[in-house]
Amino acid sequence: AFLVFGICGLFIIIITQIWSFIADVNISMNMSQSHHLFILTEYFVNQEKYFYWMLLHMYGVLCIGMIIMVATGTMLISYLQYTCGMFKIASYRIKHAVNINTKNITLENKVFMIENIICAIDIHRQAMKLSKHLVSSFEITLLCFTGGIVVFFTLNLYRVFQIASSKNNFNEFFLLIMYMAISSLYMFLANYMAQNIIDHNNHVFSTVYNVKWYRTPLHIQKVILFLLQRNTKKFVLNVGGIFEGSVEHFATLMKASVSYFTVIYSTR
Known part of the structure; x- marks a missing residue:
């Protein structure tokens, strides 16, 4: 699902750009009109002459960046799901080690209990260690990603309100809405996976x-x-x-982004 959403998001961006060109052609059939890219870039060439080469370059960069982002996110989610499985195994071992026939405990049952509980504790410790190691390995990336998403969401929200108030450039408006949706979803998935780890850890103790x-x-x-x-x-x-990764923290980040937008919008 993560991979499909990333591909669909990139596909929508490309289709939106192409559709804007078609709309421009239909509006001005006999008039020469300059093309422009949704992503502002600077090339030291004639942009009108090499516009489609620039467009191809931009799409190539977007595809490579999206593939890297989706691949990294999918790999991290897979590792975290594996960690959740370790927590479940620890819970299962504790439950079945203790809930045996406690009225008639034999030496064999005692050995079975102690071995399974020790094994469950070791699995639980390894799962906690692995989850923290995964987060620490991507710590700088996640820190920059979270801060960047907040800034990105705030500025795009401000631009959306500017376009909505001027009532023009619908293509850019749609593209910004999609950018905000994708960035919010990625941040939600990151916090949801962290919340899932915490819930599985708490399930062991329950x-x-x-x-x-x-x-x-x-x-x-x-x-x-x-x-x-x-x-x-x-x-x-x-x-x-x-x-801190959690669903509650995701809501806090969204509130912070809206608060920053309110400050910027009120001081314009």
């Missing part, structure tokens, strides 16, 4: 609370106690010590 751990032998209860104490420390995916 599983520990809900199992019949109080019926297990004392030494097994002590092992479970160490896991329960870990829940006192909040687990978050922090980017640069500034941004």
Whole structure:
């Protein structure tokens, strides 16, 4: 779905640009009209003569950039989904290790309990370590991406209101709306995946609370106690010590973007 959306977004951008050329031709059949690109670029050549070569270059850059962005995002999402699976495995092991026949606990059951709980704790620790390592590996990229999206969304929102007030240039208006939708979706996906990791981590502790751990032998209860104490420390995916990945944080970023737009629009 992530790849399909990226391809569709790029396809819409190209179709919008081509459609504007067709509309210009239909409006001015016998009049010479200069073409312009939606993305402002500077080429040290005759832009009218080499316009289509410039257009081809711009589309090539957009395609390469979109492929890199989608590939990187898909890879990161795959790793994070793998981490969610590790949290689920830890929850499953704890649930089935403790919820055995606790009324008639044999030595074999005790060994089974302790081995599965230790394995679950180790899997949980590895999942937390992996998720933090993934975020730290892309920390600079995510930090620049988040800040850039906020600035990009604010400026595009300001431009949309300018076009709406002047009631012209519908093609640019549509393109800006699409840019804002794509940037918002990418930021939402990033925060949603972080929220998904946090929810799976919390599910491990809720599983520990809900199992019949109080019926297990004392030494097994002590092992479970160490896991329960870990829940006192909040687990978050922090980017640069500034941004925390969560759906709530996504809403905060959107509110901040609208607030910045309000300030800019009121001081124009």
